[in-house]
């Protein structure tokens with residue numbers, strides 16, 4: 001890894017209920033970023049993050065594990081945390097070290113106790129919060145219903161940045177794409193809702209937007225990204241695909 005400017009370093013923690021897929025997501029991100037040659041598996045005990053003998057034996061995380069990878073000239077320090085209530089002390093302490101909290105939700109089980117707690121603890125610390133809906137490849141899941149419940153529970157500003165496409169086998173980026181096909185909702189609607197929200201929280205961008213209506217996502221500053229505190233990302237940790245930028 002070469003020299004990276006301080007402004008291009010991000011620190012994020014993957015938190016969420018046990019079994020939501022944080023460790024496999026960490027593994028997939030490391031693999032897709034080229035930091036490891038092949039993605040390991042939780043069942044085989046071959047993930048980077050669950051390195052301890054007890055973690056391999058029980059097939060769940062017991063400690064926080066920091067990993068690091070580069071993506072598009074951005075260095076990402078990611079902390080995989082345990083979801084079991086017995087180990088939540090480790091997970092809470094990770095919040096002190098990051099600027100973004102990535103709350104991973106199992107699409108099959110929806111909003112769970114640790115989801116609620118982590119959203120609240122991150123809010124109290126004034127940290128950026130990102131929601132990842134994981135396991136979208138599972139059968140019989142109600143993604144539109146889950147997005148609606150998330151908005152009801154955590155606020156209408158929880159907007160999809162990615163939407164699932166091709167029957168859950170890929171995702172479409174709604175931030176940079178003004179249109180496209182998705183499994184539910186509309187990329188065009190999600191795109192304009194995101195832009196409206198970004199412009200709303202950044203006064204400088206609002207001025208440009210009102211004056212010329214020429215604002216584009218590439219003008220988005222780190223400041224406005226930070227202030228757009230909540231976003232929903234749909235994905236499946238088990239599917240090979242482009243790593244999501246943090």
Ligand SMILES: Nc1nc2c(ncn2[C@@H]2O[C@H](COP(=O)(O)OP(=O)(O)OP(=O)(O)O)[C@@H](O)[C@H]2O)c(=O)[nH]1
Nearest residue numbers: 018019020021022023024060061083135236237238
């Ligand atoms: N089908 C499918 N299975 C997944 C996905 N993500 C994770 N899994 C499986 O779900 C199980 C739990 O995944 P983990 O990554 O260990 O979940 P975790 O959130 O780290 O769990 P804790 O460490 O206990 O908090 C494992 O068997 C994974 O292989 C996914 O996107 N799709």
Ligand SMILES: [Mg+2]
Nearest residue numbers: 022023060061
């Ligand atoms: Mg884990």
